[in-house]
Amino acid sequence: MGDYQQRVILAKLGLDGHDRGIKVVARILRDAGMEVIYLGLRQTAASIVAAAEEEDADAIGLSMHNAGHLTLGPKMASALSAAGMDIPLIIGGIVPDEDVEELMSAGIAAVLGPGASAEEVVATVQNAISARDEA
Amino acid sequence: MGNEENQKLNAREAWELDYQKASLRDDNFETMSGVPVDPVYGDDLFPGQYPYTRGIYPSMYRSRLWTMRMFAGFGTAEDTNLRFKELLRNGGTGLSTAFDMPTLMGRDSDSEWSLGEVGRAGVAVDTLADMEDLFAEIDLSTVSTSMTINGPAATLLAMYVAVAEQNGVGPQQLAGTIQNDILKEYQAQKEYIYPPRPSMRIITDMVKYTTAEMPKWHPISISGYHIREAGSTAAQELAFTLANGFSYVEAAIAAGQNVNEFGKRLSFFFNSHSDFFEEIGKFRAARRIWARWMKERYGATDEKAMLCRFHTQTAGVSLTAQQPEINIARVGIQALAAALGGTQSLHTDSFDEALALPTEDAARIALRTQQIVAHETGVVNVADPLGGSPYVEWMTDEMERQAEAIFAHLDDLGNGSILEGTFTGIENGYFVGEIADAAYRFEREVNSGRRIIVGVNEFTDGDNPENRNLLRIGAETEEYQLKRLNDVKSKRNQENVNDALSEITAVANDPTRNLMPAIIDAVKTYATEEEIASAMEVVFGTYVEKAIV
Numbered sequence A: 001m002g003d004y005q006q007r008v009i010l011a012k013l014g015l016d017g018h019d020r021g022i023k024v025v026a027r028i029l030r031d032a033g034m035e036v037i038y039l040g041l042r043q044t045a046a047s048i049v050a051a052a053e054e055e056d057a058d059a060i061g062l063s064m065h066n067a068g069h070l071t072l073g074p075k076m077a078s079a080l081s082a083a084g085m086d087i088p089l090i091i092g093g094i095v096p097d098e099d100v101e102e103l104m105s106a107g108i109a110a111v112l113g114p115g116a117s118a119e120e121v122v123a124t125v126q127n128a129i130s131a132r133d134e135a
Numbered sequence B: 001m002g003n004e005e006n007q008k009l010n011a012r013e014a015w016e017l018d019y020q021k022a023s024l025r026d027d028n029f030e031t032m033s034g035v036p037v038d039p040v041y042g043d044d045l046f047p048g049q050y051p052y053t054r055g056i057y058p059s060m061y062r063s064r065l066w067t068m069r070m071f072a073g074f075g076t077a078e079d080t081n082l083r084f085k086e087l088l089r090n091g092g093t094g095l096s097t098a099f100d101m102p103t104l105m106g107r108d109s110d111s112e113w114s115l116g117e118v119g120r121a122g123v124a125v126d127t128l129a130d131m132e133d134l135f136a137e138i139d140l141s142t143v144s145t146s147m148t149i150n151g152p153a154a155t156l157l158a159m160y161v162a163v164a165e166q167n168g169v170g171p172q173q174l175a176g177t178i179q180n181d182i183l184k185e186y187q188a189q190k191e192y193i194y195p196p197r198p199s200m201r202i203i204t205d206m207v208k209y210t211t212a213e214m215p216k217w218h219p220i221s222i223s224g225y226h227i228r229e230a231g232s233t234a235a236q237e238l239a240f241t242l243a244n245g246f247s248y249v250e251a252a253i254a255a256g257q258n259v260n261e262f263g264k265r266l267s268f269f270f271n272s273h274s275d276f277f278e279e280i281g282k283f284r285a286a287r288r289i290w291a292r293w294m295k296e297r298y299g300a301t302d303e304k305a306m307l308c309r310f311h312t313q314t315a316g317v318s319l320t321a322q323q324p325e326i327n328i329a330r331v332g333i334q335a336l337a338a339a340l341g342g343t344q345s346l347h348t349d350s351f352d353e354a355l356a357l358p359t360e361d362a363a364r365i366a367l368r369t370q371q372i373v374a375h376e377t378g379v380v381n382v383a384d385p386l387g388g389s390p391y392v393e394w395m396t397d398e399m400e401r402q403a404e405a406i407f408a409h410l411d412d413l414g415n416g417s418i419l420e421g422t423f424t425g426i427e428n429g430y431f432v433g434e435i436a437d438a439a440y441r442f443e444r445e446v447n448s449g450r451r452i453i454v455g456v457n458e459f460t461d462g463d464n465p466e467n468r469n470l471l472r473i474g475a476e477t478e479e480y481q482l483k484r485l486n487d488v489k490s491k492r493n494q495e496n497v498n499d500a501l502s503e504i505t506a507v508a509n510d511p512t513r514n515l516m517p518a519i520i521d522a523v524k525t526y527a528t529e530e531e532i533a534s535a536m537e538v539v540f541g542t543y544v545e546k547a548i549v
Helices: A020-031 A045-055 A069-082 A097-105 A118-134 B003-021 B077-089 B128-134 B153-166 B183-189 B196-213 B225-229 B234-254 B259-263 B276-297 B324-340 B360-375 B390-413 B418-427 B430-448 B475-491 B494-508 B515-524 B529-540
Strands: A007-011 A035-038 A059-064 A089-093 A110-112 B067-072 B094-098 B144-148 B175-178 B220-223 B266-272 B310-314 B345-347
Touching: A007 A020, A007 A045, A020 A035, A020 A059, A020 A089, A020 A118, A020 B430, A045 A059, A045 A069, A059 A069, A059 A118, A069 A089, A069 A097, A089 A118, A097 A110, A110 A118, A118 B430, B067 B077, B067 B144, B067 B360, B077 B094, B077 B128, B077 B360, B128 B153, B128 B475, B144 B153, B153 B175, B153 B196, B153 B515, B153 B529, B175 B220, B183 B225, B183 B234, B183 B418, B183 B430, B196 B220, B196 B234, B196 B259, B196 B418, B196 B515, B196 B529, B220 B225, B220 B234, B225 B234, B225 B266, B234 B259, B234 B266, B234 B276, B234 B390, B234 B418, B234 B430, B266 B276, B266 B324, B276 B310, B276 B324, B276 B390, B310 B324, B324 B345, B324 B360, B390 B418, B418 B430, B494 B515, B494 B529, B515 B529
Parallel strands: A007 A035, A007 A059, A059 A089, A089 A110, B067 B094, B067 B345, B094 B144, B144 B175, B220 B266, B266 B310, B310 B345
Antiparallel strands: none
16 A cells, blocks of 8 residues: 555544543554544534545544444444445444444444454554455 | 640640540441550541541541442433432432433433433433432432532532422422532533533532522532543542632632632542552542642631542443453452542442443442441541551652642643633643543553553453343333423423523523522423523533544
């Protein structure tokens, strides 16, 4: 990929204000050489789709800590496909293992749970992007 | 005899007089093996003496143990009401309410923002009808209730007052605390509605109302808990929290309130994390700093207005999703630090909370954990048992030194006003930047393996993810709540609602009037939380945080 810098959009979707994790992830991805666009709190599916389009993003990361992931994750995935955008969507935060399968079948590319290391975070984002590129 | 020795003798005599006046839980206090112990050791400063480093009461836990206050809330008001009654039956001595995200943000359950969040992380409250269910069959004249809510705190307090009134309990009988600490929302927890300045106006109105009408109520719980959870260091938690406290004091004084009157009503809420002595030093420093600033900077003369009373919760962020059972040990150690630090009330986290709201069994184990600290360890027999330890005294001084450096910075930012300095620090991203830096530093230490988190980056064998029993809140809660909200709206007198809401907007436009009576009138018409929030939003505007990484 040469000098191409991958662009990742990070956002908090909905009312959840827990932003410790997503800010740490933003710095981890930046340290790994990616360009990170953090949209901040209280984003909607529409505002994230618009930003992804404008920024020509390679991946989108959402952070969820309020047990709303089974509702909000699929909602975001369908908003992206409705907009005709094939961008890998990754969810990080408090997601019980047993919910991962349901999220994946709803079109979420990957889930990062509590305790994921910096290397896992970077690899997960990179793998999600290359899987999309190869598809 | 030298002057210093004389002073020490006087301090002891004064303390003995105070101690003799206190009523005690037992006639004699001894160790498990029958060794009698004194109420306190050391010879210069005593508990209950300014600046209260050693505790706010002369007899500390010999008179009364801390309040075991377990935070609870999930699903519908009826669900949480059952949990409340269970906790009271099990020996809990105070209620503590967790609201769901829409309630915390001033949104109704039928708002498009609420989708997927109703009843998930706390109990859903839209109207007075939900509050009636929440406290059904609980005697509000005897129980003490804590409500963790900030942005829409005035509305929830109004609902509590209205429910009590329906049951013949007047506001003067109500005991409890409403968190109502909006400054830390901009800094850490991010559950705000309006911009900082109008939010301070609402809080000042609440302080005025409760000081006049609710003598047993604490109108603000100045909270470091969330600052720490967001990633701050112990000293930042201490400093930002106390600086927020100074800001409320400055705002109340500016509004003509008497520092001795409202000073007695303030209370604090700290985190108890895993670094044992750092936490104890932090708690001791908090009391000393608060007393000094209240006396020297804000001119308090009543000793009760100088006391840093605080609630403590063990550190949710320290709980691991891996091998969750080992969290019980973490919570035990953190609870012990809180007791040794002299807390007035304590919530112990449940071991399964890294993944979901606690199950009933896990909540019971958490309560039992603090009961073990209180009843089996003997630490409650002697006030400030670690006072005088060179390390503990040094740590207390060090926490104070770091905090004072932060106060100096804020004072400078605000040209001699901590309140203005805090507003500036919110606007220029100082607080969120400091907290994010500290959180990142911690994460890098964990990632590099320099800092070991048992079960996460070391000692990872034995995790059994299949064997987990998590509390799940199903979609039926949302359906039930939406139906309930619809029913309430269809039965209420819409004209009364509209009038009450217009009145709130009118009062919001007039800074000389107090918002509380208008909000109490509105909740009685079954106006919803969001309708009330919107009636103020048209005047106060909304706050949007700049996204800084």
